[in-house]
Amino acid sequence: MRVAVQSEAFDLGAEVSAFTAAVRGVGAVVSFTGLVRDEGGALSGMEIEHYPGMTEKAIAGIAGEAVRRWALADVLVIHRYGKLAPGEAIMMVATAAPHRGDAFAAAEYLMDYLKSRAPFWKKELSAGGEAWVAAKDADEDALKRW
Amino acid sequence: MIDVLYFAWVRERIGLPRERVETSAATVADLVQELRGREQRYEAAFADLTSLRVALDQELASFDAPLAGVREVAFFPPMTGG
Numbered sequence: 001m002r003v004a005v006q007s008e009a010f011d012l013g014a015e016v017s018a019f020t021a022a023v024r025g026v027g028a029v030v031s032f033t034g035l036v037r038d039e040g041g042a043l044s045g046m047e048i049e050h051y052p053g054m055t056e057k058a059i060a061g062i063a064g065e066a067v068r069r070w071a072l073a074d075v076l077v078i079h080r081y082g083k084l085a086p087g088e089a090i091m092m093v094a095t096a097a098p099h100r101g102d103a104f105a106a107a108e109y110l111m112d113y114l115k116s117r118a119p120f121w122k123k124e125l126s127a128g129g130e131a132w133v134a135a136k137d138a139d140e141d142a143l144k145r146w
Numbered sequence: 147m148i149d150v151l152y153f154a155w156v157r158e159r160i161g162l163p164r165e166r167v168e169t170s171a172a173t174v175a176d177l178v179q180e181l182r183g184r185e186q187r188y189e190a191a192f193a194d195l196t197s198l199r200v201a202l203d204q205e206l207a208s209f210d211a212p213l214a215g216v217r218e219v220a221f222f223p224p225m226t227g228g
Binding site: 034049051053054057058079090091111114115116117118119120121122123132133134135139140 | 151153154155157201204205206220222223224225226227228
């Protein structure tokens with residue numbers, strides 16, 4: 001299990017390749033990547049704040065719970081902070097499991113929990129100014145299915 | 147003394163990322179009451195507790211949680227990760 005919280009960009013292809021090469025004997029690797037939207041050109045970027053210390057612990061806790069719930073060979077979470085431009089990757093998760101059902105479910109679980117339980121706050125930047133992204137009720141509701 | 151941290155719009159409203167606070171508050175709610183009484187900017191930040199979350203020593207907690215033994219309290223809006 002690897003958790004990285006960083007401001008630098010990551011190489012999605014290299015990360016998935018390295019993650020896949022390191023797990024042996026599994027049948028499935030699922031990866032998800034979250035990108036900065038441009039909202040039809042309205043956004044000039046995004047600034048992501050986080051809580052150093054708590055962020056790493058919270059993500060490790062979420063990833064650890066995924067490992068307990070599903071038959072996973074490995075989990076990778078990379079989440080960036082700082083200023084990002086539209087199209088840039090904000091974060092990624094990858095899960096490896098003997099079968100795809102567990103890999104997909106664990107990846108969705110990780111995404112649902114990272115959204116509302118990892119201490120990140122997104123601010124959208126546009127020509128008109130900046131605005132904190134409000135959490136959605138739907139994101140909180142998404143946790144209930146687990 | 148307790149370290150109090152603020153994030154996102156809570157930080158912006160109060161105008162500080164963190165401060166050390168001398169307090170004898172028994173619970174988070176008591177601490178919030180003390181801070182609200184300080185200045186308008188704190189009142190503005192803590193006006194609606196339903197839009198705030200709190201962490202004690204980097205673990206999510208509730209506003210009625212006790213502060214005994216706690217070194218770090220953080221206030222922030224609901225998280226928007228992922």
